[in-house]
Amino acid sequence: MGDYGFKDTIKNSDVYDTAVRNLATTSEYPVLKSQLGEDPPMVDFVQSEPFNVESATAGTFNLLTIPYSYSYLPANLCIASYSASTPASLNDTAGSYFMLPKVIFVDTEDQLDAYVDEATSSLKIDFIKRNGFFQTAYENFVLNVKYYIFDEDV
Amino acid sequence: MDNDFGIKISPRNINAFTAPDYTLIHNSAWVIPKILFKGEYVDAGDGSVIVEHDLGYVPMFLCWVRKRGITPTYENGVAALETLPSGTPVANAFTLVAPAGSSNLDGVYMVFDVDIESPLQAPILIEPHPVDEPAIDRDFGIKISLPGKDVNSEDTRDLALDSNMRSPQIASVNPGSKGNDSTPIVIDHELGYPPVIFVYVKLDGETNYKFLAGGGTDYSVSSTNESISVVIPYACAYSVIILKDPFRLS
Numbered sequence: 536m537g538d539y540g541f542k543d544t545i546k547n548s549d550v551y552d553t554a555v556r557n558l559a560t561t562s563e564y565p566v567l568k569s570q571l572g573e574d575p576p577m578v579d580f581v582q583s584e585p586f587n588v589e590s591a592t593a594g595t596f597n598l599l600t601i602p603y604s605y606s607y608l609p610a611n612l613c614i615a616s617y618s619a620s621t622p623a624s625l626n627d628t629a630g631s632y633f634m635l636p637k638v639i640f641v642d643t644e645d646q647l648d649a650y651v652d653e654a655t656s657s658l659k660i661d662f663i664k665r666n667g668f669f670q671t672a673y674e675n676f677v678l679n680v681k682y683y684i685f686d687e688d689v
Numbered sequence: 690m691d692n693d694f695g696i697k698i699s700p701r702n703i704n705a706f707t708a709p710d711y712t713l714i715h716n717s718a719w720v721i722p723k724i725l726f727k728g729e730y731v732d733a734g735d736g737s738v739i740v741e742h743d744l745g746y747v748p749m750f751l752c753w754v755r756k757r758g759i760t761p762t763y764e765n766g767v768a769a770l771e772t773l774p775s776g777t778p779v780a781n782a783f784t785l786v787a788p789a790g791s792s793n794l795d796g797v798y799m800v801f802d803v804d805i806e807s808p809l810q811a812p813i814l815i816e817p818h819p820v821d822e823p824a825i826d827r828d829f830g831i832k833i834s835l836p837g838k839d840v841n842s843e844d845t846r847d848l849a850l851d852s853n854m855r856s857p858q859i860a861s862v863n864p865g866s867k868g869n870d871s872t873p874i875v876i877d878h879e880l881g882y883p884p885v886i887f888v889y890v891k892l893d894g895e896t897n898y899k900f901l902a903g904g905g906t907d908y909s910v911s912s913t914n915e916s917i918s919v920v921i922p923y924a925c926a927y928s929v930i931i932l933k934d935p936f937r938l939s
Contacts, residue, residue, distance in 0.1 A: 541833045541849070543696050543717045555725065555802045559695060559717035560850060562833045564802070565724050568854040570845065578855075610753060610799070612857075614885050614912065615903075631911035631918075632883035637903030647903075683857070683885075686845045687724070689753035689797040 567610060567685040575601055577685075583678040586662060593666030598678050601658040603651075607688040611658055613649040614681050621674035632681075635660065642669040647678070651689070658684055698831055698852065714830060714852035719933075720811045720859040722749060722801040729797050742800060747898060749803035749887065749930060754796040805889050805898065805928035809862040860884060860933040869893075869924040876917045876929055883912040885932040893924040 540562040544550045548557035555561065569577040583598040603609060613635040619625045622640065635649040646663045660680060664673075695717030699705035703712055710716060725748070728740060742748070803809075830852030834840040838847035845851055863876050878884065888901040888910050901919075903910055909920045917929055 540836060545717070546695070555723060556804065558723075559719070560715070560721070560833075561723065562835060562849040565835060565846065565849060566721050566856045567724070567799075568845070568848075568851065568856040570854050572853070608753075610751075610797075612885060614883065616883075628911060631913050633903030633909075633911055634886065635903055686854070687727070687799070688846065 565687065567687055569683055569685055573604070577603065578681070578683050580679065580681050582680070583660075583676075586673060586676040586678075588662075588664055588673050588676075590670040590672040591666070593664050596662045596664065597659055598647075598662050599658075599660040599680060600655070601682060601684070602656055603658065603684050605656070605684075605686070605688075608651045608653055610685040610687040610689045611649065611651055612683045612685075613658075613660060615647065615660075616679045617647075617677060619673055619676040622671050625676070635680075640671060643667065643671055645671075645673075649680075649682070651684075658682060700830075700852075715850065718812055719856075720809070721856045722803050722859060725800050725802050727797060727799040740798065740800075744800075746804040747806050747889075747928075749801040749805050749889075750798055750900070751801075751887070752796055752798045752900070803859060803862060803930065805862060805930065806864050806926075807862065808864060809859060811858065811860050811933065857885065858933040860931040862928060862930050864926070864928040866926045867921070867924065869922070871920055871922045874917075874919040874921070874927060874929065876931070877915060878917065878931055880914075880931075880933065882914055882934065884917075884934060886910065886912050886917050887930040887932075888919055889928045889930075890921055890923075891926040893926075898926075898928070 542550050542561045542563075543559050544553055544557055545559050550558075555564065571577075579601075581599055581601065586596065586598060588596065614632045615635055615637070616628070616630065616632045617625060617639065618629055625639065635647050638644055638646050644665050644667065646665075647660065648663055649658065649660045651657070652659050660678065660682075662673075662676070662678075696715065697705040697708075697713055697717070698715040699708050699713055705713065710719075725744070726742070831850065832840050832848055832852070833850040834842065834847055835849050840848070842848070845854060848854075860878060860880060861876075865874065867874060889898040890901055890908075891898045901908060901910055901921075907922065909918075911918050917931060919927070919929060921927065
């Protein structure tokens with residue numbers, strides 16, 4: 536930034552001579568930011584429909600799809616919690632939230648993934664069920680997600 | 690950083706002196722991570738990319754990884770926060786490493802102005818906890834553009850500050866170290882909701898910090914209304930960054 540712009544500092548820092556880290560706000564650098572008032576929201580809590588899959592079945596299953604209006608792939612974050620009637624051990628972490636992606640069942644390495652998809656202009660959250668040495672069925676698997684879609688492109 | 694110093698900007702008809710944080714357009718006590726630089730790595734054939742910087746500290750970084758060519762494959766998709774990259778302190782560079790099973794790297798990284806090895810505790814300013822977003826008045830507010838950009842741009846990427854948008858803030862940076870055991874790292878917070886967390890780990894004997902996502906086959910990271918818990922069964926240095934949510938809080 537040259538001789539124009541906007542800066543304000545945190546306490547006891549000189550706005551004319553300070554490291555970027557000591558600036559509360561600066562017009563020199565962008566930040567991750569989400570638009571308010573969008574429909575669907577760019578930040579929201581959502582819950583998946585109950586998901587059921589047999590133990591021998593492998594594949595990628597979409598649990599949630601959240602459309603966005605950007606013409607590019609936007610940065611995103613997801614934090615989630617889950618519950619299930621089978622395997623019941625998943626409920627050991629009820630009330631705890633995890634950043635996605637996450638391996639949800641260590642023995643099977645089944646995984647939850649979040650990603651933005653260019654073809655559908657949407658944030659997708661998928662359940663990836665593997666078919667390795669260990670397998671398990673899932674009954675009434677429900678995912679609670681708080682997602683963030685930012686305006687920075689990735 | 691005190692709450693009696695700085696700039697507050699409130700919406701129309703709201704008293705900035707008495708407004709709770711969630712109604713404000715801007716508060717300079719908010720610690721909002723700034724994107725110092727970002728870059729793209731496309732089909733890095735040797736499986737790693739070294740990104741040099743001159744910050745003099747280990748910065749917070751995030752990666753969004755395109756998963757072409759590995760399982761699962763997302764054609765033209767971008768997944769956030771894979772446990773792939775690592776950062777090198779002091780040497781002013783970090784190294785992005787391809788995931789297991791792939792020799793290619795493909796994605797975008799962002800580097801922020803947050804030193805993950807320096808403790809930081811932002812003030813708890815937000816109370817009470819609202820359920821709904823603040824009302825949006827698009828005819829009123831403030832915009833500040835990035836250098837060389839038009840403040841009237843329709844592309845919000847051209848703006849450093851826009852009162853119609855909100856950014857995640859840093860609640861705290863919690864560096865530390867632990868021994869070779871499964872004792873969880875527990876960090877209490879007063880946010881009243883499960884916050885977004887970023888966990889960086891540097892195993893003993895290594896020089897790079899690795900980013901840990903929500904959980905893998907040998908570690909777990911969880912967030913509740915009261916605390917953060919990280920289980921890493923290895924001796925390591927770590928940093929847990931807790932974000933403060935500017936949106937719905939409960």
